[in-house]
Amino acid sequence: MAETERRQNRTLPDRDAPIGVFDSGVGGLTVVREIMRQIPNEKIIYFGDTARVPYGNKSRKTVTRFSQQIVRFLRTFQVKTIVVACNTASAYAMEALEQDIDIPIIGVVKPGARAAVSATGNGRIGVIATEATIGSQIYTKYIQELNQNISIYGKACPLFVPLVEEGLWEDPVTDEIARRYLTELIDIDIDTLILGCTHYPLIRSTLGKIMGERVTLVNPAYETARELRELLIRHGLLREEPPALGSNRYQFYISDKADKFVHFANSIIKYGILSAKTVNIEAY
């Protein structure tokens, strides 16, 4: 079948279809939380790769393969769009994913980069993220496509994810580690800091306290939900009414062990996640 013919034959996404959202684990729920707030009529299928978490210290090749498996899984729900709610996957896998699929797809990096460019006054932006995201230089690339005169300073903060997952959101140890990671960014006099990992908004108050009031913290989760809304409107895909009562509005899937996920999810979303189903993602 020729490419054009196949494209004509494909089922166009349905406005009533759910949005697919994925992350390496629980962090992407900060993006889900923003989508719930900003576009509350949407249905969401969330997948968290809890069997293979974290992605932040893994390679482009591995993260891309994992992301492609997840997209194949999400498409079994006929999702109308896909949100890559993980900075590492957005950094490494977006191009490959965009080539694979014919529905709109949005990552967290571009919205975060755009918001930071709008926010900076002195043209000095800091990015904190996983080793993989910093190593990919993806924020630098997107920001400099928007404005070549901006300087970007990246800093990998590998202990933040385990500290957040251990529940130490406000704790002297998290303060101390944050101080070590952030000192060089303070010395460089940045005025804008991108929280380039979906876990980091959960320690926003610690980060804000250390960076001081003069520095704007950019939360890509918030910006992504805002851009997702615009994207849905542009494609005529925004739901105008809430789903019928009793329909499965929010569904959560993970690749390993539901209990801990549900507990952590409820601390982020406070929406009453009752259950998450386990899926063998390697089979996709």
Place this chain on the structure above:
Amino acid sequence: MAETERRQNRTLPDRDAPIGVFDSGVGGLTVVREIMRQIPNEKIIYFGDTARVPYGNKSRKTVTRFSQQIVRFLRTFQVKTIVVACNTASAYAMEALEQDIDIPIIGVVKPGARAAVSATGNGRIGVIATEATIGSQIYTKYIQELNQNISIYGKACPLFVPLVEEGLWEDPVTDEIARRYLTELIDIDIDTLILGCTHYPLIRSTLGKIMGERVTLVNPAYETARELRELLIRHGLLREEPPALGSNRYQFYISDKADKFVHFANSIIKYGILSAKTVNIEAY
């Protein structure tokens, strides 16, 4: 083919064959280090599952599936025995692995349990390990099989692995976190502490300082190498001479990204690991 026939037809393990060792990542190298020291004539094939690390917060089902894939990979080298150099995999997957294969297999948990039972005077043993290992109660089970009168106190220490991997082996933050985790074990008056995760020997001096001189620290890596030597002798499989020069004495395989592994491996083994090959373990 009948079961007995198949067993007769199988190739008996060769004394000159390598030992297969695996772990979820780099931690198992502390076991490799002990094997190198105690039975220096052996050849070793090491596999670290760096694409899916850590195992310590994952489920029995997932850890067992991962371990079975790795054993299939190691057997392609005709290994004469397999060392499960990961406490979580030893806790969750040993029984399944023992059923699958017909060569000797040894985990780190039983040797650690035996050494702790010999060491304790007051019959109060503490175990520190990952959430999975503690949740499995595997040390409790093995210790009480040896002596029902011993009391075992388990404590999950999920931040130790990321702290070790971040290089904070001697650091005030590691001191503070260790103090929080260990206080209840000190209060309970244990006299023996099992380091139930292969990363923990790397912060042995911090742990020893906090627990005090009266508490014996048991390193299952050391005990495992000792028991492995006995097991090889019992099966007539111990090499008596070093391998020929130029033979690939120690080979390292990982499931993701070699650079970081090599760097970390060299800080543990100090043996000059020059390279590690990457394998797609999901294909096994």
